[in-house]
Amino acid sequence: MDANGTTERVLRLLSLLQRRPSWTAAELAATLGVTERCVRRDVERLRSLGYPVLARVGVGGGYRLGAGTKLPPLLLDDEEAIATAVSLRLATGGTVVGAEDAALRAMTKLHQVMPPRLRSEVRTLHEATALLPGPVAAIDADTLMTIARACRDQVRVRFAYRDRNGTPSPRTVEPVRMVTTGRRWYLLAFDLDRDDWRTFRLDRMAEVVASTFRSTPREHPDPVAHVHRSVSSWPVVAEARIRLDASADHVRALVPVEVGRVGPDPEHPDDPGRCLLVAGVEDPDWLALHLARLGVRAEILGPEEVRAAVARLGARISAMVGVGG
Structure with a gap:
């Protein structure tokens, strides 16, 4: 041969x-x-x-x-190459500070070695897609890797943490798992000073140091479920309950977990076309805007502050339409 x-x-x-x-x-x-x-x-x-x-x-x-001492050339099939190129493009605008340049370099190298037919496919996909900048919370790549290694090695971590009011405090925790929503990164960990499980936002951490002390083996809650409950139930002025004429899956795709929890409507538990949104926010006017962009019929079950915010938004929109007419 x-x-x-x-x-x-x-x-x-x-x-x-x-x-x-x-x-x-x-x-x-x-x-x-x-x-x-x-x-x-x-x-x-x-x-x-x-x-x-x-x-x-x-x-x-x-x-x-097996795993080697250095990274040899990779062999990707067509689908893997396209998926990798798309993922790298998304990473160039991601939440990890320092990863954007590395993703751009990797994407450039991949494009250089792609056969023309695949390069054309990826270019077509990129030209037909736009990245919409959103309210993401950027974190340091070193912080991300320090926490990830601590989860893997089951060792304690110390860091300075700013709460939602910006008040700093030292923390010593035993980390379990990181959870990302795409907009923010969270850590489920056992807080040794508070003797309880806590959820921490990585973008609020500073001076993160992994210690040599091993974590105490203990049963832990489901990381995704715990973080979901935590980030959708921060202390708020009012907790709103909204009945929506849409499926729970449809609403979950539109409502970030930081905004609220979506579940079956207790009064219509067998109706797949209805669901209940329980949202906690500091600003009812902000929630009214978010409900308006959902594009589905909503019934505000309470509280009155949210009903009033929706009424104010409706009046402002009506006034704008009147002026435009």
């Missing part, structure tokens, strides 16, 4: 090793249409290129792609 054929076969072998955790030599040979001896030679070629292909002999043995 010529050099081009050998190269193509080695790339196919690499693709197979990336697709599954383990392959026997017989499986690889049958899939590639070659002998097991040829598979062994191609494995050695991959190793010479820096790919850590591990082999285990005996019954149940085979080949698998």
Whole structure:
């Protein structure tokens, strides 16, 4: 076989090793249409290129792609390449400070090695898509990685934290899991000073240091559910209850978890076309604006402050229409 054929076969072998955790030599040979001896030679070629292909002999043995000391070239199929390019573009406008430039560099490298047909597909997707800047809370990449490693290693973390009023306080916690809504990052952790589970926003942390003290093994709440409850029930002036003529899934896609909780309507629990939004906000006028943009019929069950805010918004819009007419 010529050099081009050998190269193509080695790339196919690499693709197979990336697709599954383990392959026997017989499986690889049958899939590639070659002998097991040829598979062994191609494995050695991959190793010479820096790919850590591990082999285990005996019954149940085979080949698998291990972790190396450096990152070798990756082999992506068409769908993976397009998905990676799109994800990198989103990361260029993300919430992690310092990751934008790295994402842009990676996206540039990927575009350089893409075949023209894929480059055209990605360009078409980018040109047909616009990024809408939103109210995201940026965090430092070092903070993110320090917290992530502490969760992995199960060690305590110390940091200075600003509460919702901007008041600073030192915290020592045992972190469990980070949760992101796309707009903000949160940490579920056991607060040692308060002897209870707490939710912390990463963008309000400073001077984050991981200690060498191990976390105490303890049962913890579900991170996603706990953070959802925490961020949708901050202390507020009023808690609003709104019945919406739309499915719960539809409303959840429009309402950030920081705004409120969406669930079945207690008075119509079997009606999939209705749901109940329980939202806590400091500013009823802000909630009125958010309800208006949902584009569905809403019934304000309470409190009166929210009803009044909706009435004020309606009057202002009516006045604007009157002036325009």
